[in-house]
Amino acid sequence: MKIIVVGAGNVATHLAQALATSGEQIAEVWSNQPNNAEVLAATVRAKAITKLHDLDHTADLCLVAVKDDAITAVAEQLRGFKGIIAHTSGSVPMSVFDGFQHYGVFYPLQTFSKTKGLDLSNVPLCLEANSPATMSTLEALAGKLTGNVKSISSEERKILHLSAVFACNFTNHLYALSNELLDANGLAFDFIRPLIVETALKVQHALPLDVQTGPAIRNDIETEKRHLQLLEGQKELKNIYKTLSESIKKSRT
């Protein structure tokens, strides 16, 4: 299968490299930033392309891994592409490709950073396609990357993406607030790192509601009072503390 990759960011990089490792041919990598295109292209032995209309229109699959709000513009410029065109976004509906012959979605539900290696083998790859034949092709390809291939509608994908914002983006921000508190008191983030890992591991075989700990779930009002005193003058942290503690208390009933 001849694949072209549009984009050279985190998702494009991880997918292109995983596909190349699995034996697929990445023919071309596009980015409007020549440097980025070349860096990624070099790691997967592809040709770097900087103009969309220069892309090889005879490829079997075009993976569009650009920012959500750029997908429509990319699609416009690739009109006439005969292979399968698929984007990798959690929140853009498949219908953005209406008018193409073969299209779909190839959404890895994971957080990617270029600087960190990642094993895709248990990452959910959420697929959608405009025909059973296209779905089969995408399934076969996804199956080379992960044991966790799922058929997901655009509506379901929206929910997955929103859930991921809570479980990943908001969670990371709580880590950041925790670090802010430590830092302001001359304490290292290292104190809290093992706790962060264990908190994540605990819910791998349990549901979070069943393993909730802390003052709020115990309705330990004295500890909460002391915590709010420690946060005196830090309006935002105090507000977040109160909001989440109230929400935890409601989950008890």
Added chain:
Amino acid sequence: MKIIVVGAGNVATHLAQALATSGEQIAEVWSNQPNNAEVLAATVRAKAITKLHDLDHTADLCLVAVKDDAITAVAEQLRGFKGIIAHTSGSVPMSVFDGFQHYGVFYPLQTFSKTKGLDLSNVPLCLEANSPATMSTLEALAGKLTGNVKSISSEERKILHLSAVFACNFTNHLYALSNELLDANGLAFDFIRPLIVETALKVQHALPLDVQTGPAIRNDIETEKRHLQLLEGQKELKNIYKTLSESIKKSRT
């Protein structure tokens, strides 16, 4: 060293078992619930005790691992204990033991559940003591359990505990909210489990502020609007979404 353990909950269980495994003698385990005392005592070859005044007052160390608000009452009943008395709480000051000869704090900064095994070897053990001699004894003991032994004042410990509430208790609640969303839409929590682990692993070698992703940090207002629409009618989730997104935006500056 002859150790007695007051409490048979999550912290008491993990510490007693780790100490026994490291070769220490756990002489007695106390709980006011006979069953709990016996279950833990059996796993560490100790005697189960259900009345505080029956505890062996010739022990070298009494580890008090009960709920925060029960520590004062326990201390009252153990007046006259000649060994070291230490509690395991993140938020109770060491001074709760004023009047004892040798006392301190033995606080493992981790989240414990009875049903899940746990490697203590990199967990921070935060120590405080009323004398250098007692500190040395606690340090030697803690060093048998972890490579991460720290001397921490009561004031610093309060901050660590509060930071842990953000990084662990609140984080777990975000997992629970994420699951609530998935569940309401017939989607399994399994979709999000690999993401949760990766989010925690990402900050093991980076600072959370440097790896923040998601719509808020990109100031992607369109995606936020769509997410708030999906949460229409769910006042609490909407409020948390807005509160945390605003806080993420502030962190950009």
